[in-house]
Amino acid sequence: MHEVREILRLESVSLTYQAENGEVRALENISFTAREGELISIIGPSGCGKSTLLSLISGLEAPTSGKIILGGKTGYMLQKDNLLDWRTIRTNALLGLEIRRTLTDESVSYTDELLRTYGLWEFRDKHPAQLSGGMRQRAALIRTLAAKPELLLLDEAFSALDYQTRLAVADDVFAILKREGKTAVIVTHDIPEAIGMADRVIVLTKRPGRIRANHQIEIPPDEDGNPVPPLKRRNHPAFREYFNTIWKELDINV
Numbered sequence: 246m247h248e249v250r251e252i253l254r255l256e257s258v259s260l261t262y263q264a265e266n267g268e269v270r271a272l273e274n275i276s277f278t279a280r281e282g283e284l285i286s287i288i289g290p291s292g293c294g295k296s297t298l299l300s301l302i303s304g305l306e307a308p309t310s311g312k313i314i315l316g317g318k319t320g321y322m323l324q325k326d327n328l329l330d331w332r333t334i335r336t337n338a339l340l341g342l343e344i345r346r347t348l349t350d351e352s353v354s355y356t357d358e359l360l361r362t363y364g365l366w367e368f369r370d371k372h373p374a375q376l377s378g379g380m381r382q383r384a385a386l387i388r389t390l391a392a393k394p395e396l397l398l399l400d401e402a403f404s405a406l407d408y409q410t411r412l413a414v415a416d417d418v419f420a421i422l423k424r425e426g427k428t429a430v431i432v433t434h435d436i437p438e439a440i441g442m443a444d445r446v447i448v449l450t451k452r453p454g455r456i457r458a459n460h461q462i463e464i465p466p467d468e469d470g471n472p473v474p475p476l477k478r479r480n481h482p483a484f485r486e487y488f489n490t491i492w493k494e495l496d497i498n499v
Contacts, residue, residue, distance in 0.1 A: 250316055252396050252428040253279040253302065258311035259453075260297060270453035271297050275311070277447060277459065279396070279428050284419075286431045286439035289449030289457075290495060295432040298454070299398045302430065317395025322402045326385035328373040335360065335369035338388045345392060356391040363387060363421060378406045379414045386418055390425060397422070397429040403438070415442060416474045423472050436495070440487045441475030448494045458494050460487060 258275040261268055272294045279285050287295050300306040303319050328337045338356050342348045360366045363383055373381055382403070389397060402418070403411045419442055422429055433439050439446050440462060448458040464473055464481050478484055 250281045251278055252281055252283075252316040253430070254312075254314040255302075256312040256314070258298075258301060258308045258313060260294070260301060260306070261309045272301075272308075273453040273455050275454070275456060277456065279430060281316075281395075281428055282423075282426045283445065284422060284429045284431065284443045286433060286443035286446045287449065288433055288436065288439045288446060288491065288495070289454055290451045291434065293449045293452050294454035295434075295449060296400050298449075299400050299430065299432055302396075303398055315396065318392065319396045319398060320389040320392060320394030322385060322389050322397060322399045325405055326373070326381045328381055328384060328388075330373055333370050333372060334365055334376065334384050337373065337384060338365075338391055341388050341392050347392070352391065355393070356387065359387045359390055363417075377410070379410045379417065382406065382414050383417055383421075386421060390421070390427070395428060397427055399429060399431040401432055401434070404434075411438075412476055416476050418442075419472075419475050436488055436491050437479060437484075438475070439491070440484060441478045446487070446491060448491055458491070460491070462487060 255275050255277055258272065260272045261270050275298065287298060289295055297306070301308050302313060303321055329340065332340065338360060339348065339353065342352050342356070357366070360369055365380065365384055365387065368376060368380065376384070403414050406414060415438060431442050443462055446460045446462060447456055449455065450457045464478055464483055467473055473481065
């Protein structure tokens with residue numbers, strides 16, 4: 246039987262930084278783990294430190310105190326797809342490998358396989374401007390997956406899309422992450438998106454961000470044993486209960 250590994254552990258992580266008006270406590274005493282294949286949503290009031298938390302996990306910033314333990318490579322996916330207009334979809338997907346100097350026959354073959362599997366192979370020679378927002382975001386995810394990261398960090402990755410496209414792309418990305426067995430930490434300000442995308446939702450308080458609640462999202466798989474995708478989850482009776490609970494927890498006056 247395959248042993249489920251721990252990919253990420255945060256132990257009492259805090260961050261304080263100096264601003265023009267004095268010391269700012271951004272995050273305080275954050276502790277949680279993420280296991281292999283687990284999708285975790287982070288949600289909280291504006292300015293509570295959600296994106297800062299991803300910066301700490303990725304190593305872009307160092308915590309003031311506490312410990313962050315990673316079980317492997319990390320891939321980062323931002324709000325904008327950041328595809329280069331002058332490169333084709335295929336060469337955009339290979340860009341991360343070029344930067345890391347890991348462009349080998351094997352890594353190129355794996356990237357091409359991802360493009361085929363997720364419906365972009367026939368568009369491989371197109372440029373980003375010729376693709377829809379949803380397809381561009383899928384290409385950005387493939388670029389991230391090409392390096393075979395053990396942990397993906399998604400920072401408001403769908404927020405630049407219109408509402409209808411956003412719903413479709415959330416389903417797309419969820420399916421890809423589950424099929425590839427990836428672990429991901431997903432920052433969002435959207436409660437339905439947080440519940441729909443995740444196995445677990447962590448709710449942060451207003452600044453300094455602390456963990457207010459940690460919800461295991463228990464929505465059974467479909468009749469074929471597959472995870473229910475985000476859009477269909479919204480019709481599950483438990484969805485409204487999770488929504489109402491998290492909505493109250495996000496009320497900054499509570």
